[in-house]
Amino acid sequence: MTSGGDDVRLVAGRYQLGNRLGRGGMGTVWRAYDQMLAREVAAKELNVASDDREYQRRLRRAQREARTVARVHHPHVVGVHDLVEHDDRLWIVMELIDGPNLARRIADDGPLTPRHTAALGLQLLGALEAVHAAGALHRDVKPANVLLRRDGSAVLTDFGIAALEDDESLTTTGELLGSIGYMAPERLTAEEVGPPSDLWSLGATLSAVASGVPPFQRATGAAALHAVTFADPEIPERVGPLRPIIEALLNKSPGRRPSAATIGAALRRVADGAEDPGPLPPADTAGDFPATAMDAAATPTDAAGTPTLTAPPTVTTPHSLSGPPTPTAPHTLAGSPTLAGPPSLDREPTVIDKAAASSPPRPRGRSRARTWWWTAGATLAVAALAAGLFFAFGPPSNGDGGDDAAQPSGTSTSKVTVDAGRGWQSATSSPIQKGDRVSVRYTSGTWTVDSTNLPLVGPLGHTAADDQSLRFAWEDCKVKPDVTFGALLGRYPGNPGNPHAVRRAWSFQATRSGTLQLRPNDREGCLDDNKGALTLTVQITH
Numbered sequence: 001m002t003s004g005g006d007d008v009r010l011v012a013g014r015y016q017l018g019n020r021l022g023r024g025g026m027g028t029v030w031r032a033y034d035q036m037l038a039r040e041v042a043a044k045e046l047n048v049a050s051d052d053r054e055y056q057r058r059l060r061r062a063q064r065e066a067r068t069v070a071r072v073h074h075p076h077v078v079g080v081h082d083l084v085e086h087d088d089r090l091w092i093v094m095e096l097i098d099g100p101n102l103a104r105r106i107a108d109d110g111p112l113t114p115r116h117t118a119a120l121g122l123q124l125l126g127a128l129e130a131v132h133a134a135g136a137l138h139r140d141v142k143p144a145n146v147l148l149r150r151d152g153s154a155v156l157t158d159f160g161i162a163a164l165e166d167d168e169s170l171t172t173t174g175e176l177l178g179s180i181g182y183m184a185p186e187r188l189t190a191e192e193v194g195p196p197s198d199l200w201s202l203g204a205t206l207s208a209v210a211s212g213v214p215p216f217q218r219a220t221g222a223a224a225l226h227a228v229t230f231a232d233p234e235i236p237e238r239v240g241p242l243r244p245i246i247e248a249l250l251n252k253s254p255g256r257r258p259s260a261a262t263i264g265a266a267l268r269r270v271a272d273g274a275e276d277p278g279p280l281p282p283a284d285t286a287g288d289f290p291a292t293a294m295d296a297a298a299t300p301t302d303a304a305g306t307p308t309l310t311a312p313p314t315v316t317t318p319h320s321l322s323g324p325p326t327p328t329a330p331h332t333l334a335g336s337p338t339l340a341g342p343p344s345l346d347r348e349p350t351v352i353d354k355a356a357a358s359s360p361p362r363p364r365g366r367s368r369a370r371t372w373w374w375t376a377g378a379t380l381a382v383a384a385l386a387a388g389l390f391f392a393f394g395p396p397s398n399g400d401g402g403d404d405a406a407q408p409s410g411t412s413t414s415k416v417t418v419d420a421g422r423g424w425q426s427a428t429s430s431p432i433q434k435g436d437r438v439s440v441r442y443t444s445g446t447w448t449v450d451s452t453n454l455p456l457v458g459p460l461g462h463t464a465a466d467d468q469s470l471r472f473a474w475e476d477c478k479v480k481p482d483v484t485f486g487a488l489l490g491r492y493p494g495n496p497g498n499p500h501a502v503r504r505a506w507s508f509q510a511t512r513s514g515t516l517q518l519r520p521n522d523r524e525g526c527l528d529d530n531k532g533a534l535t536l537t538v539q540i541t542h
Contacts, residue, residue, distance in 0.1 A: 011032070015084075018030060021042065042096045046092070059090060081095070121267045122271060139201075141202055181217055188228070200254075255282065258281065421528075431515055433510065442534060443534075460503050476523070488521075495511075
């Protein structure tokens with residue numbers, strides 16, 4: 001770092017550093033002055049390790065952050081100006097937002113009213129739509145990563161862990177990046193992560209901003225991990241009409257969360273003073289609500305119709321997701337009530353779990369012995385995962401939910417238990433006939449393929465990190481090689497996908513008469529150390 005005087009510090013001969021604005025897991029942010037363009041900026045100094053491999057990894061991540069933000073032009077997304085290397089350090093030069101982050105604002109002044117929170121939510125939703133339309137995910141939406149301009153408008157920042165959809169993942173196997181209490185549950189499993197994950201984080205943020213308490217706040221990181229993946233959110237009464245919106249966004253199943261258009265309409269109603277946010281159908285059954293760029297960036301099953309990119313909002317007026325900005329007066333963010341004692345909106349730490357970097361297992365015949373070199377982050381993550389990383393969903397039913405609930409004519413529903421210690425197991429008491437429509441849905445339960453070393457999980461199977469730890473057994477013990485150990489599998493005569501990865505649900509039409517069979521992804525001869533069982537609901541329409 002060059003110096004033009006005792007108190008002058010220059011980066012790349014151009015950016016004069018001032019006071020430190022903040023520090024996080026990815027680096028330190030400084031106020032700086034761009035001498036070439038005569039303007040104030042924010043310079044983010046990336047934390048860089050000394051070894052070459054770590055340096056290159058952080059260099060790629062910094063480049064990714066810069067590319068992500070540079071592709072997004074939106075009034076509620078922080079702008080990036082430059083990416084430089086200086087004195088073996090990486091620097092991202094960004095737009096300077098001269099205001100506090102939302103977590104600090106709430107800690108100092110107390111939670112916002114539901115109307116103010118909804119107005120902020122509209123701005124952040126527009127920012128996320130722009131991010132997703134650029135083919136990126138933010139992955140760390142939380143109050144601490146929302147800056148407030150002097151006029152009270154919100155700016156989404158800190159894309160340090162954003163992942164571009166068209167680029168290879170830079171997250172090492174088993175590494176969890178993000179803040180636990182705002183991290184979507186599918187990020188803790190082998191399930192695909194997409195735009196609905198950012199919507200989950202938005203829901204957790206709205207709850208924290210309107211109540212002062214994050215919905216999954218717990219005394220320890222391990223307990224928070226377990227709460228995110230298993231427990232219902234704790235949403236105080238003071239969130240008022242935002243409650244249905246928050247509950248819908250925090251649905252454990254990504255496909256059951258509402259679309260951005262639905263959420264935008266609901267938030268607009270609350271911001272305008274309505275006590276009822278209106279209907280909140282899930283994205284896969286959104287019906288009359290128009291598709292958006294958010295839906296286009298989601299998986300095919302989440303998209304509905306042809307995606308449309310809506311006009312960007314202005315800074316001073318709440319935006320419309322189905323047309324141009326509305327000409328209404330801005331929702332002011334000033335004058336929020338205060339609470340006694342500052343709440344903590346970001347007390348769960350950012351987790352970087354290096355558990356997967358442990359020594360490779362030493363096979364002893366069929367046993368899956370593992371040696372863990374624990375770090376503090378790994379202890380948090382694995383302890384929580386061992387507590388049970390699975391989702392509990394009720395089965396579809398047209399009756400009272402019992403095993404023999406009344407069904408429409410020609411439809412039968414039954415429950416079946418699939419044991420982790422057995423191979424293929426029949427899922428019906430009588431053969432399925434050609435032409436029958438069959439639906440299999442996970443109801444409850446957990447299992448594991450290694451009761452000595454691995455946690456109990458649900459139908460998605462073990463995490464990618466745990467699956468990698470059993471790599472030595474893939475060839476001998478996996479039924480379906482491209483699916484993680486412990487994932488629920490199904491097969492039916494003549495089905496081209498046999499064996500099929502059922503996961504949470506599977507529907508098909510029988511092309512011939514036969515018997516439906518289910519099992520864990522673990523072969524015969526490898527089942528002696530398995531434990532647990534899953535309960536499934538099987539519905540057959542003749």
